[in-house]
Amino acid sequence: MPRRTDINSILIVGSGPIVIGQACEFDYSGTQAVRALKEEGIRVILVNSNPATIMTDPALADATYVEPLEADLVERIIEREKPDGILPTMGGQTGLNLAIELQNNGVLGRYKVRLLGASERAIQLAENRNQFHDAMRRIGLDVPEGGYAKSMEEAKGVLERTGLPVIIRPSFTLGGVGGSVVYNREEFEERVRWAFSRSPVGEILIEEALLGWKEFELEVMRDCADQCVIVCSIENFDPLGIHTGDSITVAPQQTLTDKEYQQMRDASFAIIREIGVETGGSNIQFAVHPQTGRMVVIEMNPRVSRSSALASKATGFPIARIAAKLAIGYRLDEIANAITQKTPACFEPALDYVVVKIPRWTFEKFPAADRTLGSQMKSVGEVMAIGRCFPEALQKALRSLEQGRMGLGADGRDVIASDFIEPHLLSEWRITVQRILASPRPETIFYLRHALKIGIAVEEIARITGIDPWFLDQIEEIVSTEKQLQTTAPRARSNFTTLRQRISAERLLRSKRFGFSDAQIASILKSDEETIRRLREVHNVHPVYLPVDTCAAEFEAYTPYYYSSYETGDSEVKVGENPRIIVLGSGPNRIGQGIEFDYCCV
Numbered sequence: 001m002p003r004r005t006d007i008n009s010i011l012i013v014g015s016g017p018i019v020i021g022q023a024c025e026f027d028y029s030g031t032q033a034v035r036a037l038k039e040e041g042i043r044v045i046l047v048n049s050n051p052a053t054i055m056t057d058p059a060l061a062d063a064t065y066v067e068p069l070e071a072d073l074v075e076r077i078i079e080r081e082k083p084d085g086i087l088p089t090m091g092g093q094t095g096l097n098l099a100i101e102l103q104n105n106g107v108l109g110r111y112k113v114r115l116l117g118a119s120e121r122a123i124q125l126a127e128n129r130n131q132f133h134d135a136m137r138r139i140g141l142d143v144p145e146g147g148y149a150k151s152m153e154e155a156k157g158v159l160e161r162t163g164l165p166v167i168i169r170p171s172f173t174l175g176g177v178g179g180s181v182v183y184n185r186e187e188f189e190e191r192v193r194w195a196f197s198r199s200p201v202g203e204i205l206i207e208e209a210l211l212g213w214k215e216f217e218l219e220v221m222r223d224c225a226d227q228c229v230i231v232c233s234i235e236n237f238d239p240l241g242i243h244t245g246d247s248i249t250v251a252p253q254q255t256l257t258d259k260e261y262q263q264m265r266d267a268s269f270a271i272i273r274e275i276g277v278e279t280g281g282s283n284i285q286f287a288v289h290p291q292t293g294r295m296v297v298i299e300m301n302p303r304v305s306r307s308s309a310l311a312s313k314a315t316g317f318p319i320a321r322i323a324a325k326l327a328i329g330y331r332l333d334e335i336a337n338a339i340t341q342k343t344p345a346c347f348e349p350a351l352d353y354v355v356v357k358i359p360r361w362t363f364e365k366f367p368a369a370d371r372t373l374g375s376q377m378k379s380v381g382e383v384m385a386i387g388r389c390f391p392e393a394l395q396k397a398l399r400s401l402e403q404g405r406m407g408l409g410a411d412g413r414d415v416i417a418s419d420f421i422e423p424h425l426l427s428e429w430r431i432t433v434q435r436i437l438a439s440p441r442p443e444t445i446f447y448l449r450h451a452l453k454i455g456i457a458v459e460e461i462a463r464i465t466g467i468d469p470w471f472l473d474q475i476e477e478i479v480s481t482e483k484q485l486q487t488t489a490p491r492a493r494s495n496f497t498t499l500r501q502r503i504s505a506e507r508l509l510r511s512k513r514f515g516f517s518d519a520q521i522a523s524i525l526k527s528d529e530e531t532i533r534r535l536r537e538v539h540n541v542h543p544v545y546l547p548v549d550t551c552a553a554e555f556e557a558y559t560p561y562y563y564s565s566y567e568t569g570d571s572e573v574k575v576g577e578n579p580r581i582i583v584l585g586s587g588p589n590r591i592g593q594g595i596e597f598d599y600c601c602v
């Protein structure tokens with residue numbers, strides 16, 4: 001099916017300023033969409049108020065308006081440019097809210113501007129929880145018990161139906177702003193009043209709090225011919241109750257059985273069809289009870305989301321680019337995969353590696369702030385790492401946070417010297433660590449290692465934290481590898497000759513495959529990084545660079561997009577004859593260092 005001939009110019013709505021819950025992911029999506037549409041000869045008009053973004057570069061769109069994202073100002077732009085369509089799904093919640101306001105005000109109808117990517121009905125169905133829950137029940141899917149309220153009296157009525165604890169979410173907000181988990185009636189009214197104050201429409205959702213359930217996200221795409229694909233599955237390391245933006249996440253999902261995953265996949269296709277997202281991508285979130293396997297649908301975003309950027313980078317599948325092409329009439333089977341140059345976009349990505357995302361917080365800037373993680377997002381950035389196994393990807397991601405940690409501990413910076421606790425003090429330390437783990441914080445991941453090292457059982461840690469035992473078993477493998485290195489460590493500071501005699505190539509390779517940095521190995525073996533590098537050279541332990549190819553090496557990859565791992569064999573990097581320059585990026589977003597540097601690098 002050729003692209004639509006009635007669409008020759010499109011207005012793309014950006015996401016505005018960087019805020020918690022809506023960051024540079026949408027600049028990435030918007031930039032991809034602009035380029036994809038221009039490839040098709042479409043005139044692209046862009047409106048965004050953020051000067052630091054790539055999408056507002058004058059050379060990108062055909063016409064760029066750096067203006068406030070307000071309906072009256074955007075109406076003037078529409079009047080001047082006369083676009084055939086508006087694509088709001090690249091601008092996060094800001095873009096959707098603005099598009100609905102323009103539709104309700106009659107602006108889109110007055111100027112004959114088509115709403116692309118998601119229809120008004122689809123947006124309303126996904127955003128209005130009552131309608132969304134009704135839609136889910138129509139197709140036989142389970143949802144959390146609860147309801148909407150616009151007054152304190154209505155809120156108390158919902159509470160009577162759901163019971164405690166409940167989670168309160170204001171409507172039409174970002175990053176869980178104004179949201180909270182309520183455990184008793186004494187704080188209920190206070191939290192309800194706070195949530196009402198944060199909702200721009202004076203409406204809140206009150207639902208049963210599925211605390212401790214496992215949380216999953218699926219990135220789904222659909223075209224005008226009703227072809228659907230799952231781009232990526234993502235599993236939260238942390239249980240439900242912690243905002244997904246503050247949770248460590250893993251792709252692909254690791255703990256579902258094949259049957260459970262297929263049920264979730266089928267449910268995702270049913271949801272995107274029922275809601276009516278005819279062209280483009282959606283992010284659908286599920287919760288699964290860890291014991292009974294009961295699956296409920298949490299929510300759906302009928303647009304690209306924060307997770308869409310992660311899914312795109314994790315799989316090599318350019319979600320925003322494909323979504324823009326679908327919006328103008330192409331089918332998934334008509335869009336080529338730029339990485340393989342052989343497979344179409346209807347070919348679901350397959351991963352032969354593990355991707356870990358870890359949020360980046362800046363509590364050091366606000367020492368008096370509450371560091372406890374909950375339903376309101378507090379992180380300001382994130383890092384992503386790729387490895388052949390979860391432990392490798394996790395330790396690489398922890399190093400990427402640029403907070404002075406070289407991995408999951410064993411780097412000389414641990415706050416608890418767990419290897420040197422006197423036996424008669426172990427029980428006291430176990431109680432202390434258990435108490436710390438009961439309150440989720442950014443440093444929880446490091447205390448999981450301490451808990452395992454001082455003998456707290458995996459089952460007990462899972463009970464306290466709600467983290468799936470599979471992930472804890474993987475961390476225990478990291479601890480076990482660390483202990484194996486410690487058994488060969490000399491009593492005093494070691495030199496190269498001593499280490500060469502004590503550390504075999506197999507043991508060193510295992511350590512690197514589990515993500516241990518040279519700095520960690522040096523700390524464990526009482527040596528230094530330079531000596532460990534020399535030891536790796538002697539044992540021929542080197543990283544190789546492997547492609548992110550969307551197809552688990554089934555087809556050759558042509559796009560130079562790589563990650564490092566300690567595999568046997570040669571790197572798969574293609575080196576041309578042209579001169580080469582390495583450009584160093586700025587790492588995760590944080591206060592004082594944001595997407596301005598992304599713009600500079602690009």
